[in-house]
Amino acid sequence: MEFHPNHLYHIYNRGNNQQPIFFTEANYLFFLQKIRTFILPHCEILSYALMPNHFHLLVYTDERAIETKQIAATERNVLSEGIRNMLQTYTKAINKQNHTTGSLFQQNTKAKCLDDGSINYGPTCFHYIHQNPMKATLVLKMEEWDYSSFKDYAGLRNGTLCNRELAFSLLGIEKDRFYENSYKIINGDAVNFMF
Numbered sequence: 001m002e003f004h005p006n007h008l009y010h011i012y013n014r015g016n017n018q019q020p021i022f023f024t025e026a027n028y029l030f031f032l033q034k035i036r037t038f039i040l041p042h043c044e045i046l047s048y049a050l051m052p053n054h055f056h057l058l059v060y061t062d063e064r065a066i067e068t069k070q071i072a073a074t075e076r077n078v079l080s081e082g083i084r085n086m087l088q089t090y091t092k093a094i095n096k097q098n099h100t101t102g103s104l105f106q107q108n109t110k111a112k113c114l115d116d117g118s119i120n121y122g123p124t125c126f127h128y129i130h131q132n133p134m135k136a137t138l139v140l141k142m143e144e145w146d147y148s149s150f151k152d153y154a155g156l157r158n159g160t161l162c163n164r165e166l167a168f169s170l171l172g173i174e175k176d177r178f179y180e181n182s183y184k185i186i187n188g189d190a191v192n193f194m195f
Contacts, residue, residue, distance in 0.1 A: 001080040001083065001111040002077070002080075003043075003065045003066055003079050003080070003111065004061065004065075004066065005061050005063050005066055006061065007060070007061050007113050007114075008058065008059070008060055008114040008115055008120075008170070009043075009058070009060075009061060009111045010058055010110075010111070010112045010114055010125050011056070011057040011058075011059060011083065011109065011111045012054060012055060012056045012112075013087065013105050013106055013109040013110065014053050014054030014055075014105070015054065015104060016102075016103050016104060016105060016106055019104075020052050020053050021052070021054070021055070021094070021104055021105065022050060022051075022053075022147075023094070023097070023098070025146075027094065028050050030090070030093065031055070031090055032048075032050070032147075034089060035057070035086065037086070038082040038089075039079070039082050039086060040161065041064070041082070042064050042067070042078050043059040043060060043061045043064065043065045043079055044060040044061075044062065044163045045057060045149075045163065046059060046163065046166065046167040046171070047125075047126050047129045047130060047149045047162060047167065048129065048148060048149050048161065048162070049129045049130065049145070049150075050147040050148070051132060051136060051147075052138070056129045056132060058114075058125050058126055058129055060163075060166060060170060064078070065078070065079045066079075069081065080111075083109055083111075084109075087104075087105050087109065091103065091104040091105065120171075122170065122171045123171045123173060124186055126167065126171055126173070127182055127184070129148065129149075130142050130148055130149070130150040131186065132148070133145035133147075133148060142182060142183075149161065149162045150182065152164065153167075153182075154178065154182075
């Protein structure tokens with residue numbers, strides 16, 4: 001994955017053969033800790049949703065995201081390496097928990113740049129990520145899903161993973177209209193661009 005500073009990226013992956021990647025509440029919480037450990041040091045997280053068989057992150061990159069480090073004889077990007085380490089260590093823990101072996105996630109995690117030059121898909125992706133559990137009929141309302149950043153933005157929880165002030169500023173989202181705007185229908189063409 002290649003990252004550039006001052007851009008929005010939609011990072012996502014799902015279970016191999018669309019298999020579940022989260023089995024218990026503790027698994028969701030453990031994965032959030034992995035995000036904090038391996039991703040947060042290299043970029044700003046604006047929103048997230050963890051679903052039973054996939055996950056979404058909306059991140060903003062700065063100069064930290066393009067740093068590299070030497071691994072064996074190869075120079076590697078720290079954010080790409082963070083994503084790899086996050087998935088690898090999580091997979092190892094789940095395999096141990098479930099007495100399984102092999103890959104948990106599909107190969108090649110996607111990191112789609114949302115700044116195409118003419119249209120900013122950031123706000124659409126932000127709301128799409130939060131709508132994901134509701135669209136998948138896991139809940140009737142977004143605030144009922146514990147494993148997304150929606151509750152933090154709605155003031156129902158005081159999470160510290162997402163940089164809310166930066167998200168409001170970068171995405172042009174009005175705090176006092178956040179809840180209302182979160183429930184608006186998203187244009188299908190915009191969703192297709194993000195994937």
